[in-house]
Amino acid sequence: MSQYLKNQQKVETLANANVIANVVAEYMDDRTAVSYLVEQTNPKASARIIVTDETATVIYDSASNNNIFGKVLIKQEIMSALKGTDVVNAYKEKDVGTVIQGAVSVISASETVGVVYVSEVASSIDEFIANVRWILIVISLVVCLLIGVLSSVMSDVIIGPIERFTRIIRGMEGDTPDKHVPVMGKDEVAELGVAFNALIDKLEQMEEKRRLFVSNASHELKTPLSSIKLLSDSVLSMNELDEESVREFMEDINGEIDRLTKIIDRLLSLTKLDVGDDKLDLKVTDLNEMADRIVKSLLPVSEDKNVTLNNATNKEALAMVDREKFWQVIYNITDNAIKYTPQGGTVTVYVFNEGDFCRIEIVDTGIGIPEDDVDKIFDRFYRVDKARARESGGTGLGLSIANDVVMMHEGKILVDSTEGVGTKFIIIVPKKLQLDN
Ligand SMILES: Nc1ncnc2c1ncn2[C@@H]1O[C@H](COP(=O)(O)OP(=O)(O)OP(=O)(O)O)[C@@H](O)[C@H]1O
Ligand SMILES: [Mg+2]
Incomplete structure (x- = not known):
């Protein structure tokens, strides 16, 4: 932006210098006429205008307290304008700010008869840029603040429920009786809650099935074992036993062992099917x-x-x-x-x-x-x-x-x-x- 404004100003300065050069071209011999004509072009008060003749000797200077009148002004810009190349540039002067200076040749009858040099403090550019900088800083701060507030609000809205959810799930690791999460609203988090609760239901069902299975299996295995224990205790507690009774007991014990074996065989095939590593051939x-x-x-x-x-x-x-x-x-x-x-x-x-x-x-x-x-x-x-x-x-x-x-x-x-x-x-x-x- 600063560059753009400076360019604008350069164009303006150059144009002013050209206007003055055109006006004074025919009167370069008459210093009074030159000052009069320059003042007639109504230059900006902030601009300093210097007119030199073809030897770079100052014949007019708009600065009131000038003491360069009649002196040769060796300035790169003036030299280059005398050689026929108009110059305009901007530079920064300490304690003053941006200065735009331009020098154009004064031409009369195809001869370079002098130079009009214009230098102007572009304080308006500096002020403008300083203002814009401040505005940008304030806007950036406000935007940062807004983003901060917004993201904290958003994170409360989005992360908050998820955090709550996680806390509830963590809390469940203990022996809480109800393992469901409360579902509120209809958003994605609520959907997650519904899915989670469905999963919990399924796990509970599976756990219930497993518990039942273990309790049933223990019971079913215990029954023939108890019979075997009872039968063998009877045999041991009887002092005199004829061979036929012993045989009868042994047959019963044998039957119970067969039953145990059958249950265990079946349980084994079931667990194999359960585990699923028993692939189908x-x-x-x-x-x-x-x-x-x-x-x-x-x-x-x-x-x-x-x-x-x-x-x-x-x-x-x-x-x-x-x-x-x-x-x-x-x-x-x-x-x-x-x-x-x-x-x-x-x-x-x-x-x-x-x-x-x-x-x-x-x-x-x-x-x-x-x-x-x-x-x-x-x-x-x-x-x-x-x-x-x-x-x-x-x-x-x-x-x-x-x-x-x-x-x-x-x-x-x-x-x-x-x-x-x-x-x-x-x-x-x-x-x-x-x-x-
Ligand atoms: N054809 C059938 N007619 C009547 N009841 C039956 C019939 N098939 C199965 N059942 C009933 O279903 C139950 C379960 O059958 P299942 O085959 O799983 O066990 P089981 O026959 O009792 O024991 P196992 O097959 O291990 O010897 C049986 O106990 C029986 O009550
Ligand atoms: Mg059967």
Whole structure:
């Protein structure tokens, strides 16, 4: 800005000097005329005007107390104007400020007959710049202050709730009963709060499930152990025991050990499925053939119970499944069907091809499942009739395992049951044959 103003001033100074040079050009011999003419051009009071002749001798000086009149003024600007090059420049003079000076040649009949030198203190430029500087400083301070206030307000608005949120979450590390954060308003922080609360709900559900599982598992493991302890205590406390009684006790103990082993085996397969590091070993498998083999292996059990068991399908049904795991699905459900079907009943297995899916139905004419229990039978350790299940050696884990495996295959198990009439378990599993390459 200062540069611009100086340039403006330079142009003006040069123009003034030129005007004077033109006016006095023809009267350079007459000093009185020169002074008169210069004063007639009405120069600014702040400007000092010096006119020299062609030998740089001062013939007019506007400064009243001048004592250079009649002297030769050796000034670079005057010399250069005498040589025909007009000059204008600005410089800073101590205690005075910016000074603009210009020198132009006075030409008469194509001859340089003198020089008009104008020097002017541009105090208005300095004042203006000083003012502008002050205004800018004040504006900058005000803007800084505003930014400071604004950012502190903004941080209160934005960071404040997040900090509050963090404090609440930190506070939860202890044993606070309610782990939810209070949700206020509808902003992003509130959304975060809602998501956080949903996560807490889920974690609480998982924790509750885990607690239940551990308590159930301990209970289920404790029961056969207690029986074993009781039986062995009895044997030890009896002085005289005939061989047959000992055998009877040992058989009971053996039975309890078998039960323990079964529970532990099932728990192990469940935890393996839970951890998820047990990857599926998918292979193209004929599920109808698998069902055939399962039926064959369960025939002795069904015959023992006088239940008719058969696979009613003779058509191939190919799907990509983990053979070992999927075997447990059909096996556990068919085993249940036999177990929960009274004498004289029937258990029939069907295997269908259905587009991209295979559908396996295991239909029995057994005791059925009460409506209220249908949703729970896939829960770990859940048995509809605990006393009866215990008699039949049930752990309540068979369906959990089957369900987990089917879920891993991205399939599902449906149940259709009527108490006293029978139950139909439907397993639906995607074929995924395109994976086989
Ligand atoms: N076909 C069925 N008919 C009637 N009830 C059934 C049938 N299948 C399962 N249930 C009920 O569902 C419960 C859970 O079955 P699940 O297979 O998980 O356990 P379980 O058979 O008792 O024990 P496990 O399979 O470990 O020997 C059973 O206890 C039984 O009450
Ligand atoms: Mg079972």
